[in-house]
Amino acid sequence: MAIDEIKIGGMGARQRRVEDNRFIRGKGNYVDDIVLPGMLHMEILRSPVAHARIRSIDVSRAWEIPGVRLVLTGEMLAARNLAWMPTLSYDTQAVLATDKVRFQGQEVAAVVADDPYIAKDACEAIVVDYEPLPVIVNPDQAMAPDAPLIRDDKVNQHDNRVFDWEVGDRERTEQAFAEADVVSTLELHYPRSHPSPIETCGSIADFDRSTEKLTVYMTTQAPHIIRAAVAMVAELPEHMIRIISPDIGGGFGNKVPVYPGYVVSILASILTERPVKWIEDKTGNLISTGFGRDIYLKGELALRSDGRILGVRMHTTSDHGAFFSDAQPSKFKVGLMHSAFACYDIPTAHLTATGVYTNKAPGGVAYRCSFRVTEAMYFQERMVHAAADDLGIDQAEIRRRNFVRDDDFPHRTAFGFLTDSGQYTKCLDLGLEAVDYEGFLREKEEARKQGRLLGIGISTMTEPLGAGNSREYDILGIKMFDAAELRVHMTGKAILRTGAKTQGQGHETTWAQIVAHELGIPANDVVVEEGDTDTAPFGMGTYASRSTPVAGAAVSMVARKIRAKARKIAAHLLEVSEEDIEWELGRFYVRSAPDRGVTIQECAMAAYSNVPDGMEPGLENHAYYDPPNLTWPFAAYIATVEVDPETGVWDVLRVVAVDDCGVRINPMIVEGQIMGGLTEAYAMSSMQFITFDADGNCIGSNYMDYLLPTAWETPGFELHEVVTPCPHHPIGAKGVGECATVGGPAAFVNAVMDALKDTGVRNIDMPLLPDRVHRALTTGADVSGAPPVDPDAP
Amino acid sequence: MYPSRFRYEAPTSLEEAIALLQQGAGEAKILAGGQSLIPLLKLRFAAPELLVDINGLPGLDHLVADPDGTIRIGALVRHEHIERSTLITERQPTIAAAAPLVADPIVRTRGTFVGSLCHADPQGDWAACMIALDGSIVAQGPNGRRTIPAREFVTGTFENVLDPAEIAVEAVIPPPQGEAHGGYLKLERRIGDFATAAVAVAADLRDGQVSRAGIALVGVGATTIDAREAADSLVDGALGPEAIDRAADLAAEAAHPRSDHRGSASYKRHIVRTFTARILTQLDRSTQKAA
Numbered sequence A: 001m002a003i004d005e006i007k008i009g010g011m012g013a014r015q016r017r018v019e020d021n022r023f024i025r026g027k028g029n030y031v032d033d034i035v036l037p038g039m040l041h042m043e044i045l046r047s048p049v050a051h052a053r054i055r056s057i058d059v060s061r062a063w064e065i066p067g068v069r070l071v072l073t074g075e076m077l078a079a080r081n082l083a084w085m086p087t088l089s090y091d092t093q094a095v096l097a098t099d100k101v102r103f104q105g106q107e108v109a110a111v112v113a114d115d116p117y118i119a120k121d122a123c124e125a126i127v128v129d130y131e132p133l134p135v136i137v138n139p140d141q142a143m144a145p146d147a148p149l150i151r152d153d154k155v156n157q158h159d160n161r162v163f164d165w166e167v168g169d170r171e172r173t174e175q176a177f178a179e180a181d182v183v184s185t186l187e188l189h190y191p192r193s194h195p196s197p198i199e200t201c202g203s204i205a206d207f208d209r210s211t212e213k214l215t216v217y218m219t220t221q222a223p224h225i226i227r228a229a230v231a232m233v234a235e236l237p238e239h240m241i242r243i244i245s246p247d248i249g250g251g252f253g254n255k256v257p258v259y260p261g262y263v264v265s266i267l268a269s270i271l272t273e274r275p276v277k278w279i280e281d282k283t284g285n286l287i288s289t290g291f292g293r294d295i296y297l298k299g300e301l302a303l304r305s306d307g308r309i310l311g312v313r314m315h316t317t318s319d320h321g322a323f324f325s326d327a328q329p330s331k332f333k334v335g336l337m338h339s340a341f342a343c344y345d346i347p348t349a350h351l352t353a354t355g356v357y358t359n360k361a362p363g364g365v366a367y368r369c370s371f372r373v374t375e376a377m378y379f380q381e382r383m384v385h386a387a388a389d390d391l392g393i394d395q396a397e398i399r400r401r402n403f404v405r406d407d408d409f410p411h412r413t414a415f416g417f418l419t420d421s422g423q424y425t426k427c428l429d430l431g432l433e434a435v436d437y438e439g440f441l442r443e444k445e446e447a448r449k450q451g452r453l454l455g456i457g458i459s460t461m462t463e464p465l466g467a468g469n470s471r472e473y474d475i476l477g478i479k480m481f482d483a484a485e486l487r488v489h490m491t492g493k494a495i496l497r498t499g500a501k502t503q504g505q506g507h508e509t510t511w512a513q514i515v516a517h518e519l520g521i522p523a524n525d526v527v528v529e530e531g532d533t534d535t536a537p538f539g540m541g542t543y544a545s546r547s548t549p550v551a552g553a554a555v556s557m558v559a560r561k562i563r564a565k566a567r568k569i570a571a572h573l574l575e576v577s578e579e580d581i582e583w584e585l586g587r588f589y590v591r592s593a594p595d596r597g598v599t600i601q602e603c604a605m606a607a608y609s610n611v612p613d614g615m616e617p618g619l620e621n622h623a624y625y626d627p628p629n630l631t632w633p634f635a636a637y638i639a640t641v642e643v644d645p646e647t648g649v650w651d652v653l654r655v656v657a658v659d660d661c662g663v664r665i666n667p668m669i670v671e672g673q674i675m676g677g678l679t680e681a682y683a684m685s686s687m688q689f690i691t692f693d694a695d696g697n698c699i700g701s702n703y704m705d706y707l708l709p710t711a712w713e714t715p716g717f718e719l720h721e722v723v724t725p726c727p728h729h730p731i732g733a734k735g736v737g738e739c740a741t742v743g744g745p746a747a748f749v750n751a752v753m754d755a756l757k758d759t760g761v762r763n764i765d766m767p768l769l770p771d772r773v774h775r776a777l778t779t780g781a782d783v784s785g786a787p788p789v790d791p792d793a794p
Numbered sequence B: 001m002y003p004s005r006f007r008y009e010a011p012t013s014l015e016e017a018i019a020l021l022q023q024g025a026g027e028a029k030i031l032a033g034g035q036s037l038i039p040l041l042k043l044r045f046a047a048p049e050l051l052v053d054i055n056g057l058p059g060l061d062h063l064v065a066d067p068d069g070t071i072r073i074g075a076l077v078r079h080e081h082i083e084r085s086t087l088i089t090e091r092q093p094t095i096a097a098a099a100p101l102v103a104d105p106i107v108r109t110r111g112t113f114v115g116s117l118c119h120a121d122p123q124g125d126w127a128a129c130m131i132a133l134d135g136s137i138v139a140q141g142p143n144g145r146r147t148i149p150a151r152e153f154v155t156g157t158f159e160n161v162l163d164p165a166e167i168a169v170e171a172v173i174p175p176p177q178g179e180a181h182g183g184y185l186k187l188e189r190r191i192g193d194f195a196t197a198a199v200a201v202a203a204d205l206r207d208g209q210v211s212r213a214g215i216a217l218v219g220v221g222a223t224t225i226d227a228r229e230a231a232d233s234l235v236d237g238a239l240g241p242e243a244i245d246r247a248a249d250l251a252a253e254a255a256h257p258r259s260d261h262r263g264s265a266s267y268k269r270h271i272v273r274t275f276t277a278r279i280l281t282q283l284d285r286s287t288q289k290a291a
């Protein structure tokens, strides 16, 4: 009698993604697809230099070009108190430069014209007189005693330091190091990268003078935060602002911040009283919008000779570019860096962190990661790898000896997080078996005799996904929870809205599956809508793998509220008391007479046609969900590689991934997320980075230089799963979108380092470009990847 | 993409095209596959007043061998056409080895062999093959046709000897002196990437002796480099470890790489050496096996 949950597309169903239908047909509706009557086009003029004082800006020739409607400079913005805007990290950022330009690609002026060609022509007609200043592209330069001051706009800013921050127990950790048998140290650089969504950022601002309403179509992962930000920056009443985030062509954290282009397009629409469209080009996106990583580590592990880790000491130096605009929970200066080592049972840890300004683009976004967790786990797993080598212990064994045990949850980590569940050893062992660890070690030994270099790399980690809870996680004071609203129509079909915003994650499919699971309404009968602040309930948006842990939980909770009301209606229809009603998927029945029942659809109809006396009609509700804690998925990634000793080129032989992200709602989507993440992990380790020359020129400003791997070079992935349900999530799910990007890179790098073990090289910074690997092989020395790139190196 | 304003013409005869180019007086550009020109227009690195699209010209899409073994590649032959050509796979090993390494499959469906030569990018793959093969380019202009050796065709980075009103109509590869052998190796960071360094080798063999050889280097100089000494060192001898080592060393010496984000100068030089040796060793092995 009960419905087959898989058939209705409920929990565990490999539903095809409903959104793909329109995407594959080219029928998606992105910001650039939207055309409004009378719309004008905006282009931004960017600085060609990284650090310079602006002597003058001459816009007269731009105004002369027919079709130009508006030319804006920083000076004109300053007159409206809009030349600077607040960042998500309590700093300020220039909207259009007034005094200086502080990075290559910085926004200097904007032109609004009848078409984008004219706007671009007019940008070229603007003459800016720059007085060059010395350029800083790395923390060493930034902290040098005679370094030029980048942020001379700020009072009380006397050097290029952004912050000093610490967490953990300094004294206890010092004690642990004093008692250690061996101290293993490692210095690493996690290079700057860019999330590089295929769709760049853009907006259409439409201010209607007659209604005083501002509608902004915009590429944002977090429409509600943007509405609040626009209300504050532009001093417009929040109810008169409508942010619409239509289909988004990938976000990866890049579309969380507020960018100057959005702000200027809004002002331009207010001034021209016409809709103004701004679509960034690819180079503009790569050189000016939120980057990821760019952080240095000095790491130390206090070790007992049997492999037990007694203490962790980390010092990070993060390069934030010209403005501190990291998108992260405000309390933490280097994101959740201190989630490092959470999967290991370690008595004590201490982290100090310094942030610096440089003449590079601002933005430190959580590129497919939960706020610097990617860096944390990379550092962790590289340090563990080096420690195993230092101790002469097997790579798998050192991890087993330090894992938090299955029966030791909830577990308080050395840095103070509370992890809730996991089966770490089981995951690792499953991976080792899948890759045939022992067999590979033998093969590697055989190959070595023939001069071939094989290597195997392991990376295991648990990471905190799904911020909040609201006690600890807020952005500029706005608490990190989410809401969902469900309306069941009288025929049993439904519309669900959440405050999250899908950008490829498949919410339209997954949320409907959660509703199907909770109510027995087929997933195909539920339409999911997100991204319009006038219709969607509040939410903090989609990033940091937080949608399923937070918004997804809200979906469950609202469906349960609906079910509770439907139960009352069922009792009324069945003429029994509510206590006598039982629920099975999609149907209420009388406990003593299971044949007597009503379906959820029948309850829906009754909600609009036959409600019990005194009951409010309708079947709609909403729910806010404030998670009690983060969710902690675990993963074990294992890669095997072969390095060509003559060229330094390395090929991936196999990648085995074991993910435990709790209960999987749509396993196919989960697998897609893991494969996408592994692809990005491979990208980071092998090719994808942004660097700078000594003059601050961005190298990686287009897709010829910023390398995203294609299907051609991406290795195949072998996926495995373990399921440890999250004890506090309503359906036992944990975040997963970012696990592989976070945990993956170290597996590849560790594999190459394993292949190079005999050379004595301890580290090559990512990406492991063939020339770096070759240099390490021939010199036996570590290879640093810190900018600047030296064009005159031998 | 928002390029500067330009006029667009699509002539249907060679004469018409040449006349348009003459009118353009140096401000006109030929549009072939567009795979180099369009990106330049997009970035506004190039802002020609007139684009003369030659894709509609008749009689330029031939990929044929003359009775004497000369191979002719018309100006509208796409990279993909070459990659799939049995004529090439059977007769021209250097070109055949390079074909799947040029750009990516999408670019290869549009980009032309001759357009690549005209573009004169020091990182272009085809110019190196043509130099190694002693090939030439046939150009037609207001004053008729002329044939230009590939070695003399390029005058600098992105510069060639063509007059503004001349159109390169075909590339010509002379017949081998004996049996055609050769290879192409390219170090690229990713498919569709230009070469960090690449080596084209052509060696004609007669009775086990090298009768003619050419070696050209990609991405290690301001233009494609003709490693003449390296190639000459092979002529009139048999291949073998010593000859290969010598040629590889000479090829590495001929390189003038610069350090950049693709790799250091010394690394690129090392790759030239390694790849030259690898191609020749492979060639030596395969000919010995055949014999």
Ligand SMILES: Cc1cc2nc3c(=O)[nH]c(=O)nc-3n(C[C@H](O)[C@H](O)[C@H](O)COP(=O)(O)OP(=O)(O)OC[C@H]3O[C@@H](n4cnc5c(N)ncnc54)[C@H](O)[C@@H]3O)c2cc1C
Pocket (backbone or CB within 6 Å): B029, B030, B031, B032, B033, B034, B035, B036, B037, B038, B039, B054, B075, B101, B102, B103, B104, B107, B110, B111, B112, B113, B114, B115, B116, B117, B118, B119, B123, B124, B125, B126, B162, B166, B167, B168, B169, B192, B193, B194, B195
């Ligand atoms: C993503 C990408 C990756 C690439 N990777 C590689 C690579 O790895 N290796 C490589 O070698 N190339 C690469 N290329 C370049 C590609 O091979 C181009 O196709 C080729 O360089 C130019 O050929 P085209 O027909 O597209 O010429 P166009 O772009 O149309 O023209 C290029 C130039 O040559 C001139 N020209 C073209 N045809 C003629 C003619 N018949 N007579 C006179 N002048 C002419 C044009 O006026 C223009 O100045 C890549 C291109 C892209 C977009």
